[in-house]
Amino acid sequence: MFTDKNNIGRLKLVGTWDLAFYPIESIKRVRLIRRADGYYCQFCIDIEVKVDAQPTGKAIGLDVGLKEFYTDSNGTTEPNPRFYRQNEKRLRFCQRRVSRKKKGSSNRKKAINRLGRRHLKISRQRKEHAKKVARCVIQSNDLVAYEDLRIKNLVKNHCLAKSINDAGWYQFRKWLEYFGRKFGRITIAVNPAYTTQQCSHCGTIVKKSLSTRTHVCRCGCVLDRDWNAAINILKSALSTVGHTGTWVTDPNASGDLTATEVGAILSQQVDSMNEESPHL
Numbered sequence: 001m002f003t004d005k006n007n008i009g010r011l012k013l014v015g016t017w018d019l020a021f022y023p024i025e026s027i028k029r030v031r032l033i034r035r036a037d038g039y040y041c042q043f044c045i046d047i048e049v050k051v052d053a054q055p056t057g058k059a060i061g062l063d064v065g066l067k068e069f070y071t072d073s074n075g076t077t078e079p080n081p082r083f084y085r086q087n088e089k090r091l092r093f094c095q096r097r098v099s100r101k102k103k104g105s106s107n108r109k110k111a112i113n114r115l116g117r118r119h120l121k122i123s124r125q126r127k128e129h130a131k132k133v134a135r136c137v138i139q140s141n142d143l144v145a146y147e148d149l150r151i152k153n154l155v156k157n158h159c160l161a162k163s164i165n166d167a168g169w170y171q172f173r174k175w176l177e178y179f180g181r182k183f184g185r186i187t188i189a190v191n192p193a194y195t196t197q198q199c200s201h202c203g204t205i206v207k208k209s210l211s212t213r214t215h216v217c218r219c220g221c222v223l224d225r226d227w228n229a230a231i232n233i234l235k236s237a238l239s240t241v242g243h244t245g246t247w248v249t250d251p252n253a254s255g256d257l258t259a260t261e262v263g264a265i266l267s268q269q270v271d272s273m274n275e276e277s278p279h280l
């Protein structure tokens with residue numbers, strides 16, 4: 001079916017995915033990948049995934065954190081999966097095993113492979129968890145807002161728990177956006193500036209240190225820190241869609257193309273649920 005330049009020969013396909021279901025033209029790329037537990041063949045298939053989902057009439061803001069996986073604008077929290085903690089312990093254990101073995105020895109190679117498998121297992125668990133939670137959030141909301149946290153800002157840290165979380169959020173966001181397209185929902189990444197410090201009720205800046213867990217404002221607003229942030233995230237997202245999709249839209253005024261697109265989708269969602277949606 002395909003050739004590489006290394007005379008790899010014929011390969012037998014094992015697994016549960018029925019590739020014959022897809023026309024040959026839609027297979028865009030084939031890659032062989034080596035992982036700690038064996039070799040994998042990856043087929044990139046170009047297909048349109050779209051599901052006709054009913055509107056829910058709901059919008060939500062999510063604040064990701066260290067303590068919880070996320071806190072939403074309704075005050076509900078999604079806890080971190082228990083395997084995060086367990087994995088940390090096991091990773092440290094495997095890492096110690098590697099460093100205790102003599103360099104170049106076959107025992108060290110075995111220990112390295114075990115560490116690699118452990119990493120692989122963790123990344124698979126993380127992926128499954130992020131996927132499951134993201135699908136659930138997307139299915140129960142028309143609009144989902146979250147902070148635009150660039151992964152590069154989060155890489156430099158030595159805390160294992162945090163790095164596991166960071167990778168989890170990164171994947172979570174990717175899955176939110178994937179399912180957003182699939183189910184025709186709106187996903188918005190907002191600027192994270194002031195989402196924690198601002199009062200979600202009156203807009204006043206209320207300075208907080210990292211250890212301040214509760215937002216207390218002079219206006220009388222008292223909320224959990226993350227809940228307050230989640231409301232701000234949702235508000236910020238709604239303010240970007242609120243002024244678009246009307247007759248007087250000036251693209252230069254907002255300077256934000258995605259906001260216009262979002263407005264178009266939003267008004268379309270409201271006006272004509274049964275019509276064909278434009279290709280984005």
Ligand SMILES: [Zn+2]
Binds near residue numbers: 202217219220221
């Ligand atoms: Zn206030």
